[in-house]
Amino acid sequence: MTGYEVKVSRGDFVQDQKWPGYMAYCHKFSFVCPKGLISKDELPEEVGLVYYYPDSGALRSERSAKHRMVEIPSDIYQYILMSRTESDRHPFFSNSREMLEAYVSDKADRKALGSEVSSKLVAEIRDLRKKVRDVDWEKERLKRDAQLLQEVRVLLAEYGIRLGAWNNWEEEMRQRLSVGVNPQVIKIMNQITASTEELARMLQPVETK
Numbered sequence: 001m002t003g004y005e006v007k008v009s010r011g012d013f014v015q016d017q018k019w020p021g022y023m024a025y026c027h028k029f030s031f032v033c034p035k036g037l038i039s040k041d042e043l044p045e046e047v048g049l050v051y052y053y054p055d056s057g058a059l060r061s062e063r064s065a066k067h068r069m070v071e072i073p074s075d076i077y078q079y080i081l082m083s084r085t086e087s088d089r090h091p092f093f094s095n096s097r098e099m100l101e102a103y104v105s106d107k108a109d110r111k112a113l114g115s116e117v118s119s120k121l122v123a124e125i126r127d128l129r130k131k132v133r134d135v136d137w138e139k140e141r142l143k144r145d146a147q148l149l150q151e152v153r154v155l156l157a158e159y160g161i162r163l164g165a166w167n168n169w170e171e172e173m174r175q176r177l178s179v180g181v182n183p184q185v186i187k188i189m190n191q192i193t194a195s196t197e198e199l200a201r202m203l204q205p206v207e208t209k
Contacts, residue, residue: 001072002028002065004050013038021104023047025072028065073107 003026007013013033023029030048031038040049040063048065052058 001026002030005029005031007031007033007037010037018101023068024070025103027067027070027072030061030065032059075103 003022005016005019005022007016013031028048029046030050031043032050032052035051035053038049043049043063046066046068049062051060051062053060
């Protein structure tokens with residue numbers, strides 16, 4: 001695709017700061033102006049220059065535009081096709097320049113909107129990941145607490161205290177802690193347990209081959 005920017009006055013060329021943005025939508029880009037209005041030295045090397053000679057009405061290329069590898073969005077072709085529906089005007093636009101400016105502006109708005117949405121999504125994903133980590137940590141803490149509670153249940157059961165909502169284990173626990181447990185009793189209980197286990201092993205039947 002080749003783009004042309006027509007200039008008929010020096011002031012228009014000097015004040016125009018938009019034309020570099022048009023190069024993203026064409027493979028070649030050239031200025032067309034009356035002879036001598038614009039010099040080749042004022043343009044980038046890849047930009048072409050075509051002179052118009054008012055006396056003869058001829059056009060002559062002062063410098064050919066260089067072909068650039070540009071991936072043109074497909075929707076720019078839609079704008080061009082719409083602009084060709086009538087030869088004397090562009091639908092919804094007064095001229096082709098207004099159409100192209102509207103397209104560039106719309107693309108910039110979409111890019112800004114995409115960046116805003118992307119930033120919000122990144123922030124939300126980061127927050128969700130933090131919440132997941134917090135939930136995992138809480139689950140591990142509850143798991144450790146449950147394991148500790150089970151160990152306490154087993155330990156208290158060894159001393160005859162059964163945890164449960166149906167009994168008054170809190171009062172029994174307070175009484176046991178207030179008087180303490182005689183170490184001699186614990187020693188005797190351990191001896192009884194060891195003797196019982198030894199007796200059970202002795203009573204096991206002997207396997208015969």
